[in-house]
Amino acid sequence: MSHVNATTFTIVLILFLVVTGVGFAAARWRRADNMLHLDEWGLGGRSFGTFITWFLLGGDLYTAYTFIAVPALVFGSGAIGFFAVSYTIMVFPIAFIFLPRLWSVSRVHGYVTPADFIRGRYGSRGLALASALTGILALMPYIALQLVGIQAVLSVMGVGASSTNTFLKDLPLFVAFLVLAIFTYVSGLRAPALIAFIKDTLIYLFVIVAVFYIPTRLGGWSHIFGAAQAHFASISPATKKPIGAFVPPSTSIGPTQLDFASLALGSAVALFLYPHAITGTLAAKRRSAVKRNMAYLPMYSVLLALIALFGYMAIADKTTAAAVKKAGNPQLAVPYLFQHMFPSWFTGIAFAGIIIGALVPAAIMSIAAANLFTRNIFKEFFKQDASPRQQTRTSQWASLVVKIGALLFAIELPHAFSINLQLLGGIWILQLAPMLIGGLFTRWFHRWALLAGWLAGMAFGTIAAYKVATPAISHWAGSSDIEFGHSIYIGLSAVILNLVIAVVLTLVLKAVKAPEGADETLPHQYTADPDKAPAPVPAGVGLGTAPD
Numbered sequence: 001m002s003h004v005n006a007t008t009f010t011i012v013l014i015l016f017l018v019v020t021g022v023g024f025a026a027a028r029w030r031r032a033d034n035m036l037h038l039d040e041w042g043l044g045g046r047s048f049g050t051f052i053t054w055f056l057l058g059g060d061l062y063t064a065y066t067f068i069a070v071p072a073l074v075f076g077s078g079a080i081g082f083f084a085v086s087y088t089i090m091v092f093p094i095a096f097i098f099l100p101r102l103w104s105v106s107r108v109h110g111y112v113t114p115a116d117f118i119r120g121r122y123g124s125r126g127l128a129l130a131s132a133l134t135g136i137l138a139l140m141p142y143i144a145l146q147l148v149g150i151q152a153v154l155s156v157m158g159v160g161a162s163s164t165n166t167f168l169k170d171l172p173l174f175v176a177f178l179v180l181a182i183f184t185y186v187s188g189l190r191a192p193a194l195i196a197f198i199k200d201t202l203i204y205l206f207v208i209v210a211v212f213y214i215p216t217r218l219g220g221w222s223h224i225f226g227a228a229q230a231h232f233a234s235i236s237p238a239t240k241k242p243i244g245a246f247v248p249p250s251t252s253i254g255p256t257q258l259d260f261a262s263l264a265l266g267s268a269v270a271l272f273l274y275p276h277a278i279t280g281t282l283a284a285k286r287r288s289a290v291k292r293n294m295a296y297l298p299m300y301s302v303l304l305a306l307i308a309l310f311g312y313m314a315i316a317d318k319t320t321a322a323a324v325k326k327a328g329n330p331q332l333a334v335p336y337l338f339q340h341m342f343p344s345w346f347t348g349i350a351f352a353g354i355i356i357g358a359l360v361p362a363a364i365m366s367i368a369a370a371n372l373f374t375r376n377i378f379k380e381f382f383k384q385d386a387s388p389r390q391q392t393r394t395s396q397w398a399s400l401v402v403k404i405g406a407l408l409f410a411i412e413l414p415h416a417f418s419i420n421l422q423l424l425g426g427i428w429i430l431q432l433a434p435m436l437i438g439g440l441f442t443r444w445f446h447r448w449a450l451l452a453g454w455l456a457g458m459a460f461g462t463i464a465a466y467k468v469a470t471p472a473i474s475h476w477a478g479s480s481d482i483e484f485g486h487s488i489y490i491g492l493s494a495v496i497l498n499l500v501i502a503v504v505l506t507l508v509l510k511a512v513k514a515p516e517g518a519d520e521t522l523p524h525q526y527t528a529d530p531d532k533a534p535a536p537v538p539a540g541v542g543l544g545t546a547p548d
Helices: 006-028 050-061 064-077 079-109 114-122 125-157 171-187 190-217 221-233 257-271 275-282 287-296 299-308 310-316 318-327 330-341 344-382 388-412 419-439 447-467 490-511 523-527
Strands: 480-483 486-489
Touching (some): 006 190, 064 079, 114 125, 125 275, 125 344, 125 419, 171 190, 171 344, 221 310, 257 419, 275 344, 299 310, 310 330, 330 344, 419 490
């Protein structure tokens, strides 16, 4: 702590305490008669209008991945990092097609999780279990990414960075876990929904200031882009190839156009398959709020594009580039850049914004994972008569366990590019696309075929991701692999394999007249509106003991 800037640390601490207080106070915001119900604790009473949903989904989807991982990838590899901007432009038209349908059928049947829908649509406990386990697994590295983002900021501030004791060095992760765990347990989804207002205000403030102010310190945008282009054209001593690509040509060996396109497309499809994105959607009060937000949320893509440019700014600032090189951690590029460019008081505001920007999505993710465990594992297989109170208590405790799992991911997996934590989760969550997105439009797929396709996609994707290596990292070093002579996002390859198997086996199983599960949904329920639809079925009805 001897190298900590007192002004920066004080501002971060004050804003952190304010947010913590807001997190606890959120339990009384829009307070329900009975908070011990998953509709209240886990979905905020399903009562959020367009305005609150916009902040909730923005806080949900724009995470430490946005503020730390994307600029770090741009800093380390160049243009390939801008795939994140492309996919956030593509994702909302894709989500506009299927999310309103999921919201409507979930509202009619009282579904709390995507696995609830899969259980009701296909009449298959096994398929619902597979989707629940996939969702929980995929959220582990995503929550870990948030904790890595917090650790990066506190490390640059000097908190725990100089310690040789492993526990003290990782103390920022444990502190973040403790605070997040407590206010999530108490307030549920209301906490991140309320904190998202503070988060977005801070983020927009420091991003807009940085985009206008930092270039004036670095000789303008022409100098920034020129420095980045020269840097990426230089040869890496480790690989004997260019460090990266400012604008990758079609003949590049590393990040090719196909790699860029497959990363963007795969990530776009995956984003709203994540349980936390669906949780934020199901919390909306009206179907129209979901549709409006799919139109409004691309505004955040502009913000993401500006944030990605921080990676080029960090290259142009020699002091920042030297500090990152010395630390050997590209995740520190943005924190070091802000520390060098801004006065201490504004650095404190920016650092607090990044920390809060990691806490909000981490809270929603842990709630979503906990709801999956409670509804689709605990209730389905261990206590089918669990009361709403028992389900909520189980989710509260499960949310704590999820954070412990995320801590293990954050501590054990390599952080050379923390964006790989999110892309690893994307490989897994993409395997739900045939059963979830497909199920919203057709009942043609056979449940056993979907299960076989899911298993093949998960196995292929996990093994392929494990085998990706670099000169410095032996396993889990990336999310793209060489297929047919080109570098392609593993998640997209895996889901194509998944879909092919599901289609072929469905044809076979239908030919032999294999039994299909009962579908408890009706066509008109996929376009239902709360003003016209029948009253929601109490949570848990229709999710009982039908055979697999």
